[in-house]
Amino acid sequence: MKNAIIPILIIFITVTSLLYGTPEEKVSGAEYQVIPDEAIRLRILADSNDDAAQALKREVRDRVNAEITTWVESLTSIEAARILIQSRLGEIEEIVGETVADYGVKQSYQVDYGKSVKFPTKMYGSYIYPAGEYEAILITIGEGEGDNWWCVLFPPLCFLDFSNGASVAEAAETEDSKEEPEVQEQQEEEVEFFLVKLWNKLFS
Template sequence: MRVIILILIGLILMPIFWVDAVAEEESESEFVVIPDEAIRLRILADSNSEKDQAEKRMIRDEVNEQITEWVETLTSIDEARATIKQNLPEIEAIVDQNTDDSFSVEFGEVMFPDKVYDRFVYPAGEYEAILITIGEGEGDNWWCVLFPPLCFVEFSDGGAVLEHDEDEEVEQKESEPNEEEKRETAFFIWEWLKNLFNWA
């Protein structure tokens, strides 16, 4: 009788551990790894006014669409780099058509701050990128990876690491168990199973 009970308990617990493993695997698969050899695009808006942010998004869409056409069939970062450098005047023309402010378009090593996207941190550092600065460049920025094309991911949706909203932090802590809670749960289950097997 005890053996049957143990088998039934095992069948009950198996889906729980399986679902947890699948969820963890899916979470890891969503993580977008940026290759070491990559070219980014960073756009700094003039300010955070609705007009300036809308202007930034318009420039983002047109520049991204144009550069994607140039590099989507390329497999070498050297080719991508040469193509972008050769066509910088066209990028400047796109920006000029969409803003009345002064602006600059640079290509080279650009400083990026720490960013959080989903639950993953993209570290600060200097990365090869096109930097478009509109006006004073004091508004929220937007960035993505142009080559290899990863601009379908808006990394800038995450906030800077040290600039989380307090309510957001509380919500995350309440909705996601931390590592200590996970360890306590695992320990409880392990102790319960040991007692169960001792009883059997």
């Protein structure tokens, strides 16, 4: 087994370097940032992947994020953040309910907060965010079977969209103007899928 791990690691490092560059070539913190050990995340699960469900998820994201960011921006300890978030979960639930109502749809939703919210392995740029259970506010819309959005709520990093590996503002500005070649995008997705599988195989 040990003899097999070394060549696999070499392949992993080589492919990662070719696709994303060496660690010195990583993009700046404005685009990517390592998540601290003590952090509180915000994760929003859409009902499905159809356009309406994803649009509702984004609206919930914008309204909830705008409110919570003002709560935590001046906090300096995770203990204070936990107390504040726990005491104001009802307000978050109200925001979600109002957003759903404004969309004119009859849609169930649920707001939870805990230390055992499951996250899948994600890799963006040169960073791998390992799968695991993390402390987070979890907003589930409907069946929660659509693509999710998440960010780090405390310390305040929700200006970064860790789901896409870029700042939310940058993603919004370039969404319509930036067009990636489909072939290149497909190749990158295939390589990322291979690397994530390899990561899970080595460290599961």
